[in-house]
Amino acid sequence: MIRLVLPAALLATGFALAADIPANERRSGFDFMSSSTQQMQRDDTLNPAMLWVAEGEAQWSEAPAAAAKSCASCHGDAVGSMRGVAARYPAFDERRQKPVDLQQRINLCRETHQQQPALAAESRPLLGLAAYIGLQSRGLPVSPPQDARLQPARSRGAALFNTAMGQLNFSCAQCHNDNWGHRLAGSPIPQAHPTGYPIYRLEWQGMGSLQRRLRNCMTGVRAEPLPYGADELVELELYLNSRAAGMTVETPAVRP
């Protein structure tokens, strides 16, 4: 099983290309959607995710409590300061000494710099901030950091991607590397590139994070989904991001 771990050299470059799907065959989930759903994503006036973005933009410059600072009071205008940030997350956090994803980063700022309780996973304000920050990377290439400290976690993510799980005993790779483009019942199987998160998903009739998507896929194979915030989910995110290195950030995307 050569695909268990990505070659270290590829991972170290930060331009790790997918080991299994050749770089020139990589395609965003966008390419597998109907033209009407694509149109919904392309046009900001039709894209329901822009509602969350607008709320996130408002929160950016609001103080969360009387004595607390707003995001803007430390980071200024997000249009400049947050450009490219979402494209490189998950990243290594010094304080925790482990990788954190963008939503965990937002909550670390809330706790340490704003003295506020963490926002709940999948809550509207957390998705709004993540979508607003994500928008500042739209059109930029996915750029995983060249940080050797991320490598063990990324390799664990790669291993998990290739581990069969659940009562139906599938690995992520069996669907997303070996069978992408085929139809699972009515749905085309995409390649699992995390280029558009958080997304507005028609099936959810709402916004959701990449972790929500990963938990859905785990439930689909009748596996016990990893809890929100679990290190293993961040490791999977890290691996998926390196697998998608160089692809274009679409946040906030629409998916069926």
Added chain:
Amino acid sequence: MAALLSSATAQPLVKYVVTGDAIPDSLTGSPGDAARGRAIVTNRQKGLCLLCHTGPFAEERFQGDLAPSLAGAGSRWTEGQLRLRIVDSRRVTPSTIMPSYYRIDGLTRVGAAWRDRPVLSAAEIEDVVAFLKTLRE
């Protein structure tokens, strides 16, 4: 080649004998019911077959295309061959994506609702086999 399979876990599975690429004997000792089998095959929460397979089910929209059509399966395979392919397809083709419907060992992270039970019961497998045998063309 004959092998016995049993499991030490909570709900023991019925033991069965594999001969060649088939399980010749019914898991329950009696034949299944083809009408019930059809209902299982077309049920997306139960049989899950149409997630991957197409078949002669004009009323069913959204059939998968990950696997060969089930049409004609009953003339391509004997009853015993069909039984092994449902019970433990990976035993026939180790790399196949077709789930093993009657197996509870060697699995990882199985969800609480599904733990220690096979995807289909022995009786349900017999129903599916009986139905597949009717798919002659």
